[in-house]
Amino acid sequence: MTQSKRRTGAVMIGCIAGLSLVLTACGTDDAGNGDNAAAEEADENGDPADDPSDCAAYEQYGDLSGTTVHVYTSIVAPEDTAHIESYRPFEECTGATIDYEGSGEFEAQLTVRVRGGNAPDIAYFPQPGLLETVVNDTDAVQPLDGTLAEEYTAEYFAEDWKELGTVDGTFYASPIGANVKSFVWYSPDMFADAGYEIPETWDDMIALSDQIVADGGKPWCAGIGSGDATGWPATDWMEDVMLRMHGPDVYDQWMTHEIPFNDPQVAEVLAAVGDILKNDDYVNGGLGDVTSIAATEFQAAGLPILDGNCWMHRQASFYQANFDEAGATVAPDGDVYAFYLPPMSEEFGNPVLGGGEFAAAFNDRPEVQAFQAFLASPEWANLKAAEGNWISANTGLDPANVDTEINRLSVEILQDPETIFRFDASDLMPGEVGAGTFWTEMTNWIANDKPDNEVLDAIENSWP
Known part of the structure; x- marks a missing residue:
């Protein structure tokens, strides 16, 4: 299989005119109370997300009583609860039951299950590359051309998001959630007490790291464990640095294999990542x-910030769920917050790195098609956002339903055509490669101190 040349990785192209390096968002007061204010405004406005008893938007799906849709995803606790809760209006209004299954072994097990005749009705693909592999290797994914899910995708998502769910000209997977990855989590209180400032450039960040070491601390904490998907957080480091060091054009060439994985420019990126992650x-x-x-x-890698054992942790917007689970207050004046990974x-x-999930179906039963359309609808986008710590590029998403300052800023970034x-x-x-050797070789690079050139050569040699 070869990578489809239609993919450029450019969901939106332009330039950020004034992205604040310290993350702030519109609609917050000086005390950082914007999160509660947004939720109260949504309640006062009677948003459909807060009134699941209103079934008018669900009438188009028909009576699905007695049916069950099995959903298989890589999203596990604590993030899974909000997903399950967001399906309730669909269940109540249509009569269908949504059977949710999250697994840390999703990437490894999905194809096994499909080939073994145990495919889920719907799977959430966090990697469009994996979608392409499953489509080509199993011929089991149902096309969405001409369906309501396609109609909603065309209406509420930028064309490039639909392209990410398309393989060889056929639309298979509707976009659902999204995330922004170019964040660094830190403790505002710790920074203030130590007299540290948010770095505005990469050199500033390295200088800050050196200062923390000189002051007797460890500047960074990191973890790449994720079951069968172990290694993916290290690939995010590579991607963020590639964007900053060589820009979006070279990033696209690297992603589409127009330049080899062991190209000198890629080697330069891995060395820069190693200057942090492999620095004792x-x-x-x-x-x-x-x-x-x-x-x-x-999930546990950034938590040492709360104990004062480390100072910075590079991870996506969705990582907030793990601080919430730990009982931390996430706010500019709270226990933990985030700043933009400097240029x-x-x-x-x-530049901003991001990701998302795409829903693909392995069955075309009416209830499956209905639920897939629901996932592409503005109704579900607002319901899911109201459950907390989730965002989407769905233009029907009302920012008033987004729960945190970081998530609201992420939505602004996703919807800004200048980003x-x-x-x-x-x-x-x-x-x-993407869900295979890139993960495993980055893990070998960390765990076994495998040399940079051997890591890059191994990934290059695995490219189909």
């Missing part, structure tokens, strides 16, 4: 040495 002075605060990064589950040069501005946005490259690469 920098990592792994509160968790161990460099090798502990490979053994630390990503490396003025030439490439403030230099690139979809996660590993998610767009062929499954053998």
Whole structure:
């Protein structure tokens, strides 16, 4: 299988004119109470997300009483609860039952289940590259051309999002959730007490890291453990640095294999990532040495910030759920917050890395088609956002239903046509690479100190 040339990774192209390096969002008061205000405004306005008893929007799906739709995803606790809750209006209004199954082994098990005759009705693909692999290898994914899900996708998502769910000209997977990855989590209180400032450039961030070391601390904590998907957080580091060091054009060439994976420009990126992740002075605060990064589950990797054992953790907007689970207050004046991962040069501005999920069906029963359309609808986007810590590029999403300042800023970034946005490259690469050797070789790079050139050569040699 070869990577479809239609994919450029450019969901939106342009330049960020004034992205604040300290994350702030519209509609918040000086005390950082914008989250509650947004929720109260949604209640006062009678948003449909708060009134699931209104079934008018669900009449088009018909009476689905007695049917069950099995949904299989990579989204596990604590993020899964909000998904399950967001399906309730669909269940109540149509009579269908949604059977949700989240698995940390999703990427490895999905194809096995499909080939074994145990395919789910709907799967959430976090990697369009994996979608392409499953479509070509199993011929089991149902096309969406001419369906209500396609109609909603065309109406509420930018064309490039539909393209990400398209393989060889056929539309298979509707976009659902999204995330922005170019964030660094930190403790505002710790920074204030130490007199540290939010870095505005990459050099500033490295200088801050050196200062933290000089002051007796460990600047970074990290973890790339994720079951069968172990290694993906390290690929995010590579992608963010590629955007900052060489810009979106080279990023696209790397993602589509127009330049080889062991190209000198890619080697330069891996070396820069290694300057942080494989620096014994920098990592792994509160968790161990460099090798502990490979053994630390990503969900726990940023939590040492709360104990003062590390100072910074690069991870996406969705990581807030793990701080929430730990009982931390996420706010500019709270226990933890985030700042934009700084740029490396003025030439490439403030690029943003992101990702998302796409819903694909393995059955065309009426209830399955109805639920897939629901997932592409503005009704579900607002319901899911109201459940907390979730965003989408769905233009029908009302920002008043987005629960946190970081998530509202992420929605603004996703919907801003001036944003230099690139979809996660590993998610767009062929499954053998993006969800295969890229993950495993980055893990070997950390866990076994495999040399940079051997890592890149191994990934290059695996490209189909």
